[in-house]
Amino acid sequence: MTLELLEAEVTRLEDIREIEDLERKYGYYFDTRRVRDVLDLFSENTESVEIESHGQYFGKDGVRRMYMVGVGGEAETGLKDVVARREKSSGAAFDVITQLQGVVTIGADQPIVGFLSMPNPDNPPTAFHPYPSGYHFPYSFPHPVSGEVEVPVSRYVHPMAT
Amino acid sequence: MATLEELQARIQRLDDIKQIEQLQKIYGYYMDYGEWQKVVDLFADNGPSVEEADRGVYKGKEGVRRYYVDLLGGGPGKVPRPGWLSIMFQLQGVISLDVGAATARGRWYGMGMEAKPTASLHEGELRQTWINGVYENEYVKEDGKWKIKTLHFNLTFRTPFEDGWLKVPVVGQTGPDSKIPPDGPPTAYSPYPSGFHLPVSFKHPITGK
Numbered sequence: 001m002t003l004e005l006l007e008a009e010v011t012r013l014e015d016i017r018e019i020e021d022l023e024r025k026y027g028y029y030f031d032t033r034r035v036r037d038v039l040d041l042f043s044e045n046t047e048s049v050e051i052e053s054h055g056q057y058f059g060k061d062g063v064r065r066m067y068m069v070g071v072g073g074e075a076e077t078g079l080k081d082v083v084a085r086r087e088k089s090s091g092a093a094f095d096v097i098t099q100l101q102g103v104v105t106i107g108a109d110q111p112i113v114g115f116l117s118m119p120n121p122d123n124p125p126t127a128f129h130p131y132p133s134g135y136h137f138p139y140s141f142p143h144p145v146s147g148e149v150e151v152p153v154s155r156y157v158h159p160m161a162t
Numbered sequence: 163m164a165t166l167e168e169l170q171a172r173i174q175r176l177d178d179i180k181q182i183e184q185l186q187k188i189y190g191y192y193m194d195y196g197e198w199q200k201v202v203d204l205f206a207d208n209g210p211s212v213e214e215a216d217r218g219v220y221k222g223k224e225g226v227r228r229y230y231v232d233l234l235g236g237g238p239g240k241v242p243r244p245g246w247l248s249i250m251f252q253l254q255g256v257i258s259l260d261v262g263a264a265t266a267r268g269r270w271y272g273m274g275m276e277a278k279p280t281a282s283l284h285e286g287e288l289r290q291t292w293i294n295g296v297y298e299n300e301y302v303k304e305d306g307k308w309k310i311k312t313l314h315f316n317l318t319f320r321t322p323f324e325d326g327w328l329k330v331p332v333v334g335q336t337g338p339d340s341k342i343p344p345d346g347p348p349t350a351y352s353p354y355p356s357g358f359h360l361p362v363s364f365k366h367p368i369t370g371k
Contacts, residue, residue: 013176134242152197154195
């Protein structure tokens with residue numbers, strides 16, 4: 001093995017390690033509502049983000065709208081605006097936040113925690129079929145022994161399928 | 163400074179461990195989706211075996227096929243009934259490569275949530291259950307690919323969601339199947355609260371024992 005091949009192999013192993021760390025950190029940030037940190041994990045050339053039934057959001061700005069506005073509750077037009085809107089109404093969303101978190105914190109660099117209604121997506125959800133539909137999310141990997149890439153067996157039938 | 167050969171050996175070791183981890187994780191996904199033939203294809207061609215909970219040991223590639231396709235799957239092509247659910251996380255894997263690095267052992271936690279019939283494998287009311295146990299598996303490199311040589315899932319508890327392991331440690335385990343019998347009896351079935359621990363395949367990282 002040449003030094004060049006060796007370096008390529010080391011790089012591959014290190015890449016996998018870093019990608020696994022990236023996904024785990026995403027989980028920790030999301031669970032603690034560090035939505036700014038979540039946003040910074042995404043590529044400037046992000047293709048799309050899609051969670052549950054909220055639909056697809058395209059590009060880095062789609063990521064911002066999904067996490068900062070949707071999950072984090074930051075207003076599209078700025079924090080002052082959303083605070084004002086909430087003060088005007090008794091706001092069901094506000095009640096949800098206080099029930100979920102106990103305390104609502106508002107600061108310049110700290111978005112409001114809790115869920116607000118999600119901004120409009122760029123596209124409808126592409127694969128939202130929760131239990132007990134029997135839907136199986138497609139594999140991204142080939143079978144490690146046979147090498148075949150296959151769509152999972154599923155008893156889920158799309159309503160539009162004939 | 164390490165030589166090129168030494169570095170190459172170290173990388174090979176890391177790569178082997180990574181491939182075995184991938185193998186076990188993919189096993190989990192196929193199991194949860196009821197992809198029984200794909201599970202069978204993960205096993206070695208030479209002398210594999212499988213044993214889960216109290217179902218006994220199924221030996222050889224044909225035994226492995228009988229266990230997954232015929233027993234767990236209910237026969238080739240059978241589609242799981244509506245509501246059937248398996249989510250079995252493959253967690254905390256510790257892989258130990260043997261000398262020569264053509265075989266390896268791995269210990270994993272299996273932890274999950276299920277909706278399956280408990281009176282029989284395929285008939286009766288679906289029950290929501292928590293399941294937990296330990297895998298002690300052996301892997302072998304055949305034709306340049308890591309495969310499962312032996313898979314042993316030792317059940318700790320399988321309890322109804324409504325009850326919990328203190329109240330009902332095990333439901334739905336009725337021993338070896340009479341219609342699709344194993345090739346050998348269960349070797350280590352001793353669920354909670356027995357206190358039984360499946361022997362570990364790895365050495366203590368500090369003392370080496």
